[in-house]
Amino acid sequence: MRQPVSIVRSPADWELLVSPVRSEIIEALRIFGPCSIAEVAASIDRPADALYRHVDLLIKGGFVREAGFRKGERNVEQLIDVVAEDFNVEFSDNQGQAENRAIVRTADSYLKAMGRAVRDSALSKQLVFTERGRNISINYELSWLRPDDYAEVRALIRRLKQIMDEGKKRREGRLYMSLAIATPVTRKRGARPTARPAARGPKGQANQQTNPQANRQTSRQNSEPSQDANVRRTPGHSEDRPARKRISKKPKTVDNLAVSDKAEQTSTPAGDSNGGGRASRIVGV
Numbered sequence: 418m419r420q421p422v423s424i425v426r427s428p429a430d431w432e433l434l435v436s437p438v439r440s441e442i443i444e445a446l447r448i449f450g451p452c453s454i455a456e457v458a459a460s461i462d463r464p465a466d467a468l469y470r471h472v473d474l475l476i477k478g479g480f481v482r483e484a485g486f487r488k489g490e491r492n493v494e495q496l497i498d499v500v501a502e503d504f505n506v507e508f509s510d511n512q513g514q515a516e517n518r519a520i521v522r523t524a525d526s527y528l529k530a531m532g533r534a535v536r537d538s539a540l541s542k543q544l545v546f547t548e549r550g551r552n553i554s555i556n557y558e559l560s561w562l563r564p565d566d567y568a569e570v571r572a573l574i575r576r577l578k579q580i581m582d583e584g585k586k587r588r589e590g591r592l593y594m595s596l597a598i599a600t601p602v603t604r605k606r607g608a609r610p611t612a613r614p615a616a617r618g619p620k621g622q623a624n625q626q627t628n629p630q631a632n633r634q635t636s637r638q639n640s641e642p643s644q645d646a647n648v649r650r651t652p653g654h655s656e657d658r659p660a661r662k663r664i665s666k667k668p669k670t671v672d673n674l675a676v677s678d679k680a681e682q683t684s685t686p687a688g689d690s691n692g693g694g695r696a697s698r699i700v701g702v
Contacts, residue, residue, distance in 0.1 A: 423480070423501035428519040431506050433478045435523045437530055438463070439471045443480065443499060448585050450498035451484035457497075462537070472497060480504065502582075524598060531596045552591075559602065570599050 425431045434443065445460040446452070454472060458465035475481035476497075484498040506523075508516040535553070538544050545552045562570065574597045581595055 419499060420501040422503045422505055425504055425506050426508065428508060428513070428515040430478055431519045432522055433474060434480055434504060435519075435526045436471075437526045438468070439475055440526055441530060442468060442471055442475065443504070446481065446497065446499045447502065448588070451496040452498075453487070453489075453494040453496055455494070524600075527596055527598075531594060534594045567599065574599065 425434065433439070441461045441463075442457055445457045449456055449460055454468055455465050457472075458468055472481060476483065480500060481497050482500050484496040487494050487496055506519075508519075510516050535544075538553075543552075577595060577597055581593075584590070584593075
């Protein structure tokens with residue numbers, strides 16, 4: 418008899434449960450159990466010989482139990498089953514290294530299983546992309562959520578689980594796999610707003626009020642006496658020579674200014690004025 422829910426409080430036990438192969442065994446047993454290892458192997462498309470070691474670990478960990486024997490066509494088969502309908506994790510330490518590592522490995526394991534399912538269906542030409550009869554949905558979102566918003570997202574994920582659990586009991590239609598993850602996003606470098614360009618005066622010069630530190634430095638330089646004030650000039654000094662005529666550079670034409678302004682406009686990525694916090698849909702099928 419299965420328990421409704423089994424609570425796992427040890428990070429090591431949870432990692433044993435959610436390894437890629439063992440998580441597939443658990444899901445197969447939730448659907449088809451009690452059943453034999455050969456039936457589990459056929460349902461997850463893996464050789465039976467490769468599953469015995471994983472089943473032994475699940476039995477020792479208390480997640481799978483021996484459920485008797487059944488007479489087969491050639492010999493007697495041992496049956497196995499999960500001990501509970503669901504397995505929930507409840508770690509006491511949110512900051513623990515082992516606890517966080519277990520959650521990361523859970524996500525990696527489930528993502529790997531989902532990638533394998535999509536790849537196998539694609540290789541067998543079983544995916545339908547047209548609007549009529551579409552059988553695969555992928556959605557990836559980045560957004561800001563308030564606590565109430567996240568609670569609503571979590572409720573939707575739990576509703577998705579209820580639909581999948583009801584399908585396990587009916588065993589009608591086609592076998593599907595679903596995966597839903599909602600997690601906080603932490604940027605390693607942080608989301609910093611980009612620096613605004615300095616304000617321009619009427620003649621295109623930078624406004625001095627936009628950079629007080631630079632203004633103070635310029636003020637100190639203007640107040641300091643020139644080092645050339647006490648220098649005795651001789652007749653051969655360079656400043657006694659007639660001044661050479663300066664050749665001013667050719668001013669920019671209107672066309673040059675237009676090209677320069679266009680280059681400045683295209684050098685800044687559109688929509689990045691908020692420091693990379695812009696949310697956008699990447700994949701939608």
